[in-house]
Amino acid sequence: MTIEEQLIKGVQEAVKSLYGLEAIAQQVQLQKTRDEFEGHLTVVVFPFVKAARKSPEMVGDEIGKYLVENVGDVVAKYNVVKGFLNLVISDAPWINLLNNINADEQFGFQPVTDNSPLVMIEYSSPNTNKPLHLGHVRNNLLGSALARIVEANGNKVVKTNIVNDRGIHICKSMLAWLKWGNGETPESSGKKGDHLIGDYYVAFDKHYREEVKELVAQGMEEEKAKQEAPLIKEAHEMLVKWEQNDPEVRSLWKKMNEWVYAGFDETYKMMGVSFDKIYYESDTYLEGKEKVIEGLEKGLFYRREDGSVWADLTAEGLDEKLLLRSDGTSVYMTQDIGTAKLRFQDFPIDKMIYVVGNEQNYHFQVLSILLDKLGFKWGKDLVHFSYGMVELPNGKMKSREGTVVDADDLMEAMIADAYEASKERVKQTSMPEDEAREVARKVGLGALKYFILKVDARKNMLFNPEESIDFNGNTGPFIQYTYARIASILRKAKEQGIDIPTELSTVNCQLSTKETELIQKLNQFPVAVRQAGTDYSPSGICNYCYELTKAFNQFYHDFTILGEADAELKQFRLSLAKAVAKVISLGMGLLGIEMPERM
Numbered sequence: 169m170t171i172e173e174q175l176i177k178g179v180q181e182a183v184k185s186l187y188g189l190e191a192i193a194q195q196v197q198l199q200k201t202r203d204e205f206e207g208h209l210t211v212v213v214f215p216f217v218k219a220a221r222k223s224p225e226m227v228g229d230e231i232g233k234y235l236v237e238n239v240g241d242v243v244a245k246y247n248v249v250k251g252f253l254n255l256v257i258s259d260a261p262w263i264n265l266l267n268n269i270n271a272d273e274q275f276g277f278q279p280v281t282d283n284s285p286l287v288m289i290e291y292s293s294p295n296t297n298k299p300l301h302l303g304h305v306r307n308n309l310l311g312s313a314l315a316r317i318v319e320a321n322g323n324k325v326v327k328t329n330i331v332n333d334r335g336i337h338i339c340k341s342m343l344a345w346l347k348w349g350n351g352e353t354p355e356s357s358g359k360k361g362d363h364l365i366g367d368y369y370v371a372f373d374k375h376y377r378e379e380v381k382e383l384v385a386q387g388m389e390e391e392k393a394k395q396e397a398p399l400i401k402e403a404h405e406m407l408v409k410w411e412q413n414d415p416e417v418r419s420l421w422k423k424m425n426e427w428v429y430a431g432f433d434e435t436y437k438m439m440g441v442s443f444d445k446i447y448y449e450s451d452t453y454l455e456g457k458e459k460v461i462e463g464l465e466k467g468l469f470y471r472r473e474d475g476s477v478w479a480d481l482t483a484e485g486l487d488e489k490l491l492l493r494s495d496g497t498s499v500y501m502t503q504d505i506g507t508a509k510l511r512f513q514d515f516p517i518d519k520m521i522y523v524v525g526n527e528q529n530y531h532f533q534v535l536s537i538l539l540d541k542l543g544f545k546w547g548k549d550l551v552h553f554s555y556g557m558v559e560l561p562n563g564k565m566k567s568r569e570g571t572v573v574d575a576d577d578l579m580e581a582m583i584a585d586a587y588e589a590s591k592e593r594v595k596q597t598s599m600p601e602d603e604a605r606e607v608a609r610k611v612g613l614g615a616l617k618y619f620i621l622k623v624d625a626r627k628n629m630l631f632n633p634e635e636s637i638d639f640n641g642n643t644g645p646f647i648q649y650t651y652a653r654i655a656s657i658l659r660k661a662k663e664q665g666i667d668i669p670t671e672l673s674t675v676n677c678q679l680s681t682k683e684t685e686l687i688q689k690l691n692q693f694p695v696a697v698r699q700a701g702t703d704y705s706p707s708g709i710c711n712y713c714y715e716l717t718k719a720f721n722q723f724y725h726d727f728t729i730l731g732e733a734d735a736e737l738k739q740f741r742l743s744l745a746k747a748v749a750k751v752i753s754l755g756m757g758l759l760g761i762e763m764p765e766r767m
Contacts, residue, residue, distance in 0.1 A: 171261050171691070172198055172209070174242050175235070179211055182234040189219040200688070206247055207254030208688055214251045224251030260674040262687045263740070267671050269690055269747045276694040276754060278322030285323050286516055289315045291523035292329045292441070296428045297341040298366035300435050302573035302631065303525070306558045306620050308441045309760065311523040313621055313706040314553060316758045318521075321701035326515055329443045330507055333425055334450045337369070339406040342420055343399070344368035344375070354427050360434060360576065361427025375399055411497070435575055440613070440760045445514065447507050453498045456506025459542060460491045460498075468541050479538060489534050504535050508544055521551040521704070526626070529554055553704055556628035558620065578633075579613060585637050586612035586645070590767065599766065607764045611645050612637070614761040618644030621759050622710035642714050644761060647752060650717045652767040654749040657729055661742055664730070668742045677740055682723045686744060689719045693751050697758070706759060713755040720748045 169177075176196045183189040195215045201207035213227045220227045225248055232246035232253050244258040269275050291311020294300055300308075311327070319325045345352070345368045354361040376399045383393035394400065409417040436442065460477055463469045469479050469491060477492040491502050498506075511517060522532060532552035539547025560573055587608035599607070619636035623629040639645045661668065696712035699705070729745060732738040753763045 171242060171257060171265060174239060174261075175209060175211070175255065178235050178239040178242070179231060181238065182231045183216050183219070186230055186234060187216065187220045189216060191216070200692075201254045205249055205252075205254050206256060208257045208684060209255050211253040211255065212251065213253050217251070227251075228253040257684065259677060259679045259684070262679060262684050263672050263674045263677060265691055266687050266740075266743060266747055269687075270743060270750065271670070274754075275751065276697045277320040280319060280322055280324055285518040286326065287318050287323045287519045287521060288326045288328055288511060288515060288517045289318065289521045289523065290328045290330060291315075292436075292443070293332065293524065294329075294432060295332045295337060296362075296365070296425045297337045297369045299360070299362035299431060300575040302558055302560065302575065302578060305439070305575050305578065305616070306555065306629075307523055307525070308436070308439055309617050309620050310553070310555055310625055310706060312439075312441045313709075313759050314521065314523065314704060316760070317697065317700050317704075317706060317709065320697050320758060326445060326517075327443045328511065329446045330452070331446060331448050333448050334410070334453065336403055336407050338421065338425075339403045339410065340372040340376075341365050341369040342417075342424060343403050343406055344372035345424065346420070354430070360431035361429070362431030362435070363574070363576070364431075365424055365428050372399065372403075435579075438579055438613075439575070440762075445511075447510060449503050449507075452506035452510055453503045454506065455509050456502035456504070457492060457496075457498050459505050459509050460502055463538075463542055479534075479541075481534065481537060484537055486534060486537070489538075491538075501531070501535060501538070504531075505538060505542065508539055508547070512544055517546050519549065519551065520546050521553050523553045523555070526554040526556055528552070551704065553625065555625040558629050558631050560631055560633075579616065582616045582633060582637070583609050583612035585633060586615060589637055589639070589645075593767065597766065603766070607767060610762040610764045611648055611767070614644035614648050614756070616644075617759055617761050618647070618710060618756075621706045622714075624707050625705070642710075644756075647713055647717045647756060648761075648764055649767050650721060651749055651752050651756075651763045652765060653724075654720070654745045654752075655765045657745055658742065658749070660730060666730075666738065666742065668746060669739060672740055672743055673736070677736060679740075680727070682726055683741075683744065686719050686723050686748065689716050690747055690751050693755065696755075700758075709755050709758050713752055713759075716748065716752060716755070720745070 175198060176193050179196045180191050180193065183191050197212035197215070199210050199212070201210045211228075211231065213224055213231060216231070217224050217227055220230075222230075228246075228248035228251065232243075232248060232255070235243040235255065236246060240258075242258055242261050243255050245256045247254050289311055291314075292300075292304065292308050294304060315325050315327050345365070348371055349368065352364065354364055357364055359367075376397055379397040379399055380390065380393045383396060384390050388396065406417055410421060460469065463479075464471060464477055469477050471477050472494075474494040475496070476490060476494040479489045479491055481487060481489060489501060490499055491505075492498060508520075511520075524532065529552065532550070532554075536547055536550045536552075539550065541547075587605065590604065590608060590611065615636040616633075619631060620629070622642060636643060637645060639649055658668075693712065693716075696708060700708040723744075727741065729738065729741045732741060756763060
C-alpha cells in the first residue's frame, strides 16, 4: 500500500470514528504541501466540516491527532492552516517507497494485457516528392513519444504512417527527372533517394516559374499563365496516365518512390522512429471512393447536377463537404475515409489518434462526423492531436524553393554541435574517439528531441539549435549530464567496493528534508505518466524530468554521497541516486531520448 493509500484509509477511519461519517476514497483530497508550510502531504478537510459541525481548524486538528495516534508509522506530526491539514511523513515509509522504486523495473508504467484497449496512432504522413523537413521532425517526435506514453498507460499501441504517394506533386518530380535527370540515380549521384527526388521537385518549380513569367511577359494574366504553362499541362497529362494505369508512368512512379522510401528509412532510423504498419494513398483512395458511393446509396450523402458527391453537415453546424469531384476523382477526405476502412479491417481499433498540424483542425472535425455516419465505432471519438508549426529563427520553410530545413541536415548539425561542445571535456576524460562520437550522437539528438517536445504541442514554436545544446537550464543535455554524473558516482562506488543493497533497512536512518523531498518527487513519476497520457502531452514528461533533475542537483550540491562517513547513510544516498537515474532514464525514454553513461 502506498503512502497516499495509507493516508486515505486513515482519514476515512478518522472521520468515521470522530464524526460517524462513511467517507468514500474520492472525498479524501490529498495534495503536495505548499513549500511555505511544513509537511509533505496535505489533506483538505472542508468535505468533512458539515458532518463534524465544527470549524475547519478544529476538524483538521482532530483528524491530525487521530492519524498520529493510529497511523503513527506513517504520520510523524501535523499542523493545520485554516482548512488544510499538513502532514509530516515518518522516515520509514519514504525508505520503503525508495526500495519499491528500485525494485520495480517498470516503475510508473501500467502493464499491457490481452484485454488492454487498442490505440492506433498515425504520424509522419510524408509526401514522396521531397525529403523530411523540420515540420516532419516535430510531427514524428510528437507521434513517437505519444505512442510510448499511451503504451505506458496500459494500452496496446499500433503506430501507423500514411504516405502521400500520388497526385500532381509526385508527377512534378517525375516529369522533371525525365526531362533533366539523364538517368541519375541515388547510386550514381551519391545522394539519398529522397534528397535526389526533392532536387527535381525544386527543379520543376524553377522551370515552371520561368514559363509562367514568360507567358505573363507576352500579355497573359498570371492566373491563366499558371494553368497554361507547358510544364504544368504535361504534369497533369502524366497524372491522368497514372490514374489510367499507364505501364511506363507506373513503372517510373514505382522506381522513384522506392528511392524515396529507402531515404526515409535512413532518416527514421537516425531519428529513432518506427511504424508497425505503413499505408499508401495509392491504395486507399479507391477504397475511399467505394465507401463514399456506399454512403451515397444509403442516403448519407447526395449528388449534385455536375455529378460531384457531397456531405451536408449543416445540421452539425458545419458546411457542405465535397467527397468526390464531378469527374469522379477523390479528395483528401475521401482518401482518409478509405484509409480508415483498411485500418478497421486490419485492426480492432478502440481509439484512433491522428498527429497532424493545426491547419487541419476543421478537416478532422468533419472526418470524425463522416466516419461516425459511416459506422466506424471510434469515428465520433477520434482524437486529432493538433500541433503548431515549428520554425527556425531565420523564418519559414518553402519546399518548392529549395529552402526547406532538411531533417537529415538538421540532425547531423546537432550531432556535430554536440561534439564541438564536448571536445574540451572529452580531452579531460581521455574518452576514446568512437565513444565520444556516440555520446555526441545521443546528446545532439537528445537536445533536438527535448527542445521540441518540451513545448506545449498546441503552440507554434521557434527551434533554436544553440539554445537546445546548452548544458544548463531546461535542456536535454542538462538532464543527460545529470544522469551521466549519477552513473559516474555509481561506478566509483563499485570500484571502491561499496555495496548498494537491494533493500534498505528502515531502522536508524534519519532523513533530511531534501532527501524526503527527492523521494516524494520520484513518487510523482507515475502521476506524471498518467497525466501525460490523459492530456496527450509529451511536454508534461519533459517538465517532470527537468524538475526531478533540478531537485537532484540541489540535493547533490547540499549533501555528499561518496564522502559520507556514515556507511548506512552512504548506502541510502547511493540508493537514492540510483533511483533518480532510473526514473530519469524511464522518463526520457518515453521521449525517445537515450542516456549516455559518460559525458
